[in-house]
Amino acid sequence: GQQVMQIPQYQHVQEGEDFTTYCNSSTTLSNIQWYKQRPGGHPVFLIQxxxxxxxxxxxxxTFQFGEAKKNSSLHITATQTTDVGTYFCAKGSGNTPLVFGKGTRLSVIA
Amino acid sequence: DVKVTQSSRYLVKRTGEKVFLECVQDMDHENMFWYRQDPGLGLRLIYFSYDVKMKEKGDIPEGYSVSREKKERFSLILESASTNQTSMYLCASSQARGAANTIYFGEGSWLTVV
Known part of the structure; x- marks a missing residue:
């Protein structure tokens, strides 16, 4: 399946700083979903x-879907240590299975 | 709550062994999936199934097969395990066909092939 590009791959922030991850597709998306995976855990649905x-x-x-439906972003305000994990976007198109981005791994330094 | 249960959390197998990874979901979901997760590569779809006895290849089916004899159960089979199949395997399910449906993941099975 065609990938969605997700950037950055890694992000290290001080606790209290903001964080944003971006998801881009070359094709128009019918929907986009976001998942969070805590260290040692499994991905859990956040939003569509x-x-x-x-x-x-x-x-x-805060989750945004672009006007052209080709990109999306997830922004976290004032990060906390509980935000640590990998955030995945996943693109939906018709009846085919979701295609996941490679994820952004967030580290929060207390 | 949806529960997707993977039978083994950690496995160590020898090269050439046949490996079965079992997955059961309890919400009468139509669709089931097997993903593989590796550092830097994200989640890659191995196989999926939209119905009993039905299977479709995902992005990386080579070296794997699947079985779905009952609606609630989806098994991943490594006919002859190789070291490059060392990975975390995630089973998932969703209610109905269509990209708008949320996927629910199991806790994952960590497979090491030595």
Whole structure:
């Protein structure tokens, strides 16, 4: 399947700093999903975006879907140590299985 | 809550052995998936199934096969394990066909082939 490009691959931040990961596709997406995997754990669904320009918030997490539905971002405000983990975006298209990005691994230094 | 259970959390197998990874979901989901996760490579789809006795190849099916004899169970088979199959394997399920459906993952099976 065609990959989604996710950047950066790694991010180290001081606790309290903001963090953003980006997901880009060369094709228009029907939807995008975001997952979080804690160290030693398995990916867990966070959110799905469907509409062009959509913005959704979950406490300190803000998710955006681009106007052209080709990119998405996840922004965390004032990171905490509980935010540590790998964040994956996954693109949806028709009836085919989700295609995952390679993930962004976030480290938070207390 | 959806529960996807993988039978083995950690396995060590010898090169050439036949390996079975079992996965069971308890939410009557139509779709089941096997992914492989390696550092820097993300999640790669090995096989998936949209129905009982049905299977489709994912992105990296070579060296693997699958079996889905019952709706709730999806098995991944390594016919002859090799060291390059050392990895974490994640089983997952979703309710119905369609990219808008959330995927629920099992806890993963760490396989080491020596």
């Amino acid at each position: 975006l469907v509409k062009s320009g959509e913005v959704k918030k979950q406490k300190r997490l």
